[in-house]
Amino acid sequence: xxxxxxxxxxxxxxxxxxxxxxxxxxxxxxxxxxxxxxxxxxxxxxxxxxxxxxxxxxxxxxxxxxxxxxxxxxxxxxxxxxxxxxxxxxxxxxxxxxxxxxxxxxxxxxxxxxxxxxxxxxxxxxxxxxxxxxxxxxxxxxxxxxxxxxxxxxxxxxxxxxxxxxxxxxxxxxxxxxxxxxxxxxxxxxxxxxxxxxxxxxxxxxxxxxxxxxxxxxxxxxxxxxxxxxxxxxxxxxxxxxxxxxxxxxxxxxxxxxxxxxxxxxxxxxxxxxxxxxxxxxxxxxxxxxxxxxxxxxxxxxxxxxxxxxxxxxxxxxxxxxxxxxxxxxxxxxxxxxxxxxxxxxxxxxxxxxxxxxxxxxxxxxxxxxxxxxxxxxxxxxxxxxxxxxxxxxxxxxxxxxxxxxxxxxxxxxxxxxxxxxxxxxxxxxxxxx
Numbered sequence: 001x002x003x004x005x006x007x008x009x010x011x012x013x014x015x016x017x018x019x020x021x022x023x024x025x026x027x028x029x030x031x032x033x034x035x036x037x038x039x040x041x042x043x044x045x046x047x048x049x050x051x052x053x054x055x056x057x058x059x060x061x062x063x064x065x066x067x068x069x070x071x072x073x074x075x076x077x078x079x080x081x082x083x084x085x086x087x088x089x090x091x092x093x094x095x096x097x098x099x100x101x102x103x104x105x106x107x108x109x110x111x112x113x114x115x116x117x118x119x120x121x122x123x124x125x126x127x128x129x130x131x132x133x134x135x136x137x138x139x140x141x142x143x144x145x146x147x148x149x150x151x152x153x154x155x156x157x158x159x160x161x162x163x164x165x166x167x168x169x170x171x172x173x174x175x176x177x178x179x180x181x182x183x184x185x186x187x188x189x190x191x192x193x194x195x196x197x198x199x200x201x202x203x204x205x206x207x208x209x210x211x212x213x214x215x216x217x218x219x220x221x222x223x224x225x226x227x228x229x230x231x232x233x234x235x236x237x238x239x240x241x242x243x244x245x246x247x248x249x250x251x252x253x254x255x256x257x258x259x260x261x262x263x264x265x266x267x268x269x270x271x272x273x274x275x276x277x278x279x280x281x282x283x284x285x286x287x288x289x290x291x292x293x294x295x296x297x298x299x300x301x302x303x304x305x306x307x308x309x310x311x312x313x314x315x316x317x318x319x320x321x322x323x324x325x326x327x328x329x330x331x332x333x334x335x336x337x338x339x340x341x342x343x344x345x346x347x348x349x350x351x352x353x354x355x356x357x358x359x360x361x362x363x364x365x366x367x368x369x370x371x372x373x374x375x376x377x378x379x380x381x382x383x384x385x386x387x388x389x390x391x392x393x394x395x396x397x398x399x400x401x402x403x404x405x406x407x408x409x410x411x412x413x414x415x416x417x418x419x420x421x422x423x424x425x426x427x428x429x430x431x432x433x434x
Contacts, residue, residue: 025080028063032076036085046114046356047087050107050140052096054082058104068099073360089360094146109140109430116140117417120426125154128426131269131282133158136180137206137289138416144179144207144239148221151183151287155224158283159191163268170194170281173272175260178205181287182243185252187224196279198272200259203247204240206289225250260288263423288416295411297325301386307407311337319343321403323391325383326410327355332362334408339374346374347402349381349393383407 039045052065052075061080069075075096076085082104084090097105109116118140125133135154136147155172158164164171174184177199188195202208220230226246247254259275263284272279294309296302310330314337324335327350335348348366355363369375381395391404417427 025061025077028077029079032078032083032085035073035076036078036083039086039088045087046111047084047090050094050109051087051090052084052094052105053108054084055104055106056081058102059100060102060104062101064099064101065096065105068095070095071360086360088356088358115429117427118430119420120428124157125150126157129265129424131161131284132263132423132425133283133285134287134425135184135285136176136178136287138286145221147179147287148183148223151180151285152187152222152224154180154285155184155187155191155193158285159188159193161283163282164193167282169269170196170279172283172285173198173270173279173281174285174287175272176205176287176289177203177254177256178207178287178289181205181285182247182252182254183221183223184285184287185254186226186246186250189250189252190224197252197254198258198260198274199254199256200275202256203243203254205287207236207239225252294409294413297383297409297411299383299385302409304386304388304407306388306405307386307409309409310334311408311410314338314341317341317344317406320405321345321347323347323349323383323393323402323404323407324410325349325407326412327352327357328410328412329358329362331408331410332358332366334410335375336362336365336369338408339369345376345403347376347378347391347393349378349383349395351380351382353380 054065059081061077061082063077063082065082066075066077071089074084074086074090075082077083078085082100094107097107109118119127119134119138121127121134121139125135125139127134133154135150139150158172171193172188172195174181174188174195174197177185177197181197181199182203185195185197199205220228222228223246226249229242246252255276258277260272261275262273264271264273266280269280269282270284272281272284296309301307311334314334317338318341322338322344324331324338324346326334331348331350332355335346338344339346355366366375366377370377378393378395381393384392384394384399386392386404386407389404391402391407393400393402420427
């Protein structure tokens with residue numbers, strides 16, 4: 001009897017463990033393939049921005065990247081190797097690359113079919129123009145956590161530049177007071193640099209323009225003069241209140257409603273001309289985001305007052321007929337927010353066949369709203385014209401007319417690429433490259 005037990009422990013148990021491991025791998029494989037095929041069928045294979053690619057020769061299928069992703073179901077294991085199974089759900093956290101023990105993951109911008117314009121910057125966030133730095137969304141890092149960290153690091157590098165603290169000019173002009181610009185301003189204050197921060201709108205930049213009540217996904221971040229700020233899933237309003245509190249607490253000065261117009265080289269520095277004045281500075285940090293000028297539809301009636309390019313408060317559309325145009329997260333969130341108001345009628349028009357670059361949570365909420373009749377979704381549609389009390393939309397091979405009180409165009413922005421190139425900053429179009 002004792003001998004049989006020993007034989008089992010020596011030979012049988014290892015076999016059982018091997019079979020168990022293989023069974024678990026097969027189960028993960030089947031689940032990942034199912035998710036991948038579903039996304040392929042739905043046309044959801046286009047990543048929004050920064051996303052991982054996996055080197056199959058280096059990947060050993062440990063699954064660390066799958067577990068590390070905070071979004072879930074972005075990565076899976078297929079044939080014992082990591083694979084991007086839900087590209088549209090990826091928002092560029094980069095936790096997968098950090099977690100991989102075999103350095104098999106790289107983060108890239110764009111894809112083979114969709115290029116993304118990215119300014120060329122060094123590891124210190126300096127562009128090819130010495131003294132001009134870029135941080136945050138403009139450089140491809142749209143996440144609040146990443147943009148905040150980049151702003152801090154960029155300013156630490158600016159503080160080391162030769163010529164800082166000398167002469168009667170500023171050390172740095174910070175353009176933008178979003179996550180990157182605000183973080184950089186606090187760091188500049190901590191480093192006792194002579195600086196000004198210009199913001200053409202309000203504190204928060206693009207975050208300020210998010211719809212009321214929008215949930216912004218944030219994780220703990222480090223802010224100069226403040227320390228580690230612990231945030232979980234919080235709303236736009238709560239985040240802005242936090243930043244305003246820090247602004248009051250630290251006394252950091254931001255010049256609101258002042259738009260940068262031109263940047264001109266002068267010696268080893270620059271002259272920045274704005275809507276309100278002129279500043280001479282050793283360095284410049286551009287934290288202006290990627291939205292740029294709103295992309296327009298180019299249709300008759302678009303100049304009517306009822307046409308806007310971002311949603312600030314859904315309540316103003318209560319009881320109205322509203323058209324939202326676009327296929328990104330901002331469009332879905334605007335449509336959903338307005339649909340939550342009583343007695344509203346919402347149409348969501350998108351020219352493509354599927355919402356390929358939106359968060360899964362927004363996609364699921366939209367499906368529920370559509371099923372309940374709160375939103376009419378019109379894929380593969382095009383707005384033809386806008387009138388005072390109606391809109392004309394081409395849909396399903398015919399021209400349709402709908403009653404309308406307001407139009408919100410969420411078609412993204414024309415990137416400030418011409419401006420960057422005008423001042424000499426190199427801009428590369430990334431097609432699935434780092």
